[in-house]
Amino acid sequence: MTENPLAKTPIVMTIAGSDSGGGAGIAADLKTFAAFGVHGTCAITSVTAQNTRGVLETFDLAPGAVASQIEAVCSDMKIEWAKTGMLASAEIVKEVAKQVKKHGLSLVIDPVIAAEAGGDLLRKEALSVLIEELLPLCKVTTPNASEAGILAGIPVKTFEDAKLAARKIADLGVEAVIVTGGHLDASDLIYEPASDTFTRISGTFVSGGTHGSGCTYSAAMTACLAREDSLETSAKKAKDFVVQAIQRSMPVGRGVGPVNPLGKTLEDKERYLALEDVKEAVLILADSPEFAKLIPELGCNIGMAIPGARNYEDVAAVEGGIVRYRGRTKPVGCVDFGVSRHVAGVILAAFREKPEIRAAINLKYSEEILAACRDLGLGISSFDRVKEPERARTMDWGSSETIKEYGGVPGVIYDEGGVGKEPMVRLLGTGASELAKLAVELSRKIE
Numbered sequence: 001m002t003e004n005p006l007a008k009t010p011i012v013m014t015i016a017g018s019d020s021g022g023g024a025g026i027a028a029d030l031k032t033f034a035a036f037g038v039h040g041t042c043a044i045t046s047v048t049a050q051n052t053r054g055v056l057e058t059f060d061l062a063p064g065a066v067a068s069q070i071e072a073v074c075s076d077m078k079i080e081w082a083k084t085g086m087l088a089s090a091e092i093v094k095e096v097a098k099q100v101k102k103h104g105l106s107l108v109i110d111p112v113i114a115a116e117a118g119g120d121l122l123r124k125e126a127l128s129v130l131i132e133e134l135l136p137l138c139k140v141t142t143p144n145a146s147e148a149g150i151l152a153g154i155p156v157k158t159f160e161d162a163k164l165a166a167r168k169i170a171d172l173g174v175e176a177v178i179v180t181g182g183h184l185d186a187s188d189l190i191y192e193p194a195s196d197t198f199t200r201i202s203g204t205f206v207s208g209g210t211h212g213s214g215c216t217y218s219a220a221m222t223a224c225l226a227r228e229d230s231l232e233t234s235a236k237k238a239k240d241f242v243v244q245a246i247q248r249s250m251p252v253g254r255g256v257g258p259v260n261p262l263g264k265t266l267e268d269k270e271r272y273l274a275l276e277d278v279k280e281a282v283l284i285l286a287d288s289p290e291f292a293k294l295i296p297e298l299g300c301n302i303g304m305a306i307p308g309a310r311n312y313e314d315v316a317a318v319e320g321g322i323v324r325y326r327g328r329t330k331p332v333g334c335v336d337f338g339v340s341r342h343v344a345g346v347i348l349a350a351f352r353e354k355p356e357i358r359a360a361i362n363l364k365y366s367e368e369i370l371a372a373c374r375d376l377g378l379g380i381s382s383f384d385r386v387k388e389p390e391r392a393r394t395m396d397w398g399s400s401e402t403i404k405e406y407g408g409v410p411g412v413i414y415d416e417g418g419v420g421k422e423p424m425v426r427l428l429g430t431g432a433s434e435l436a437k438l439a440v441e442l443s444r445k446i447e
């Protein structure tokens with residue numbers, strides 16, 4: 001029998017609190033583990049009543065309940081790497097230290113002390129236990145600047161402060177200290193006492209929700225280390241991962257928005273689906289000889305945007321477009337993102353008004369084609385290029401104007417051209433292959 005290739009998937013664990021708002025704690029950790037393709041398990045230390053505006057109440061579990069979760073998992077699965085987040089009380093910290101030793105876990109510690117939006121997550125008396133009993137057991141700890149300052153007992157405001165704090169924390173017996181972001185220039189600082197080396201992973205500040213960013217960073221480190229990446233490679237991957245998760249934060253709640261660790265994974269899937277749909281559309285068009293007569297002089301294109309598209313890069317189309325060559329339909333290049341301005345401009349304008357409209361195709365203009373569109377029951381609207389302001393992008397401007405005037409998104413947007421500008425008809429729809437079928441149907445109505 002052949003072995004299941006997924007049998008080698010690393011299994012990791014997070015020992016942390018739950019955040020009812022779904023932004024930080026085990027929610028962030030498990031999403032991050034999933035994004036890195038490792039199997040995540042969890043032992044909950046505390047249940048927090050929390051949202052984007054802060055922590056309202058915490059309900060710490062009995063240390064025995066934490067131990068029991070770790071036992072249940074470690075007695076059944078092979079866990080090498082684990083991380084800790086919110087540990088709540090001195091008793092829980094002590095119990096976790098016992099379990100880490102018992103199961104020989106390689107540990108990443110995110111020394112969670114308070115929530116970004118407000119609220120203590122570690123009792124005052126637990127801090128010294130964390131420093132004396134748990135930190136010496138870990139392979140890596142990932143404090144932010146303020147946590148590093150608290151652990152080292154010095155204020156951390158500059159890069160030099162961060163270096164000093166990292167040395168002090170390493171003196172507790174930690175194999176590697178990574179002071180993350182927050183200080184001066186958004187870069188991370190790795191300190192490895194064995195070689196007495198500092199490595200700087202540079203970065204820039206990005207805008208977006210950051211609630212859960214520390215959890216996400218340490219979970220990403222844990223996943224990469226479990227996948228046997230080196231410390232430095234893991235730190236680079238974890239940083240890149242947090243940056244894109246912040247950029248994809250969804251505006252939920254009225255406080256600090258949560259990071260979105262699965263945003264890119266879902267976006268990649270949508271990119272794949274959009275590419276496949278445009279490819280299918282191209283096959284439909286190329287297989288229909290009648291369609292060639294609808295291709296404008298300058299060629300046509302068919303595009304499809306991913307949900308939430310922000311710019312041209314988020315719209316798939318045919319590179320170089322689709323042309324008429326010896327009476328046949330010929331796609332010039334391959335289907336890719338960011339290769340069409342024309343249909344992408346139409347789609348982005350329509351999409352802002354009606355998010356389910358994600359596809360467009362441009363066709364030749366003629367009275368007969370418009371009449372056939374009308375016969376098919378499509379809503380039709382137009383814009384006049386003469387009214388176009390200087391320096392406007394025609395498709396963005398024209399489509400937006402038409403949509404405003406029509407009071408919604410029509411099925412057809414046309415213009416009658418201008419000096420040196422070919423008149424054009426564009427069909428809009430929810431998907432590229434559906435639109436290709438419609439275009440073929442239209443071509444069959446034309447002489």
Ligand SMILES: Cc1ncc(COP(=O)(O)O)c(N)n1
Pocket residue numbers: 016017018019024025026048050085086112114115116117121210211212213214215
């Ligand atoms: C359960 C739990 N764990 C960790 C954090 C820290 O995350 P942040 O500092 O981003 O609020 C949190 N708020 N809640």
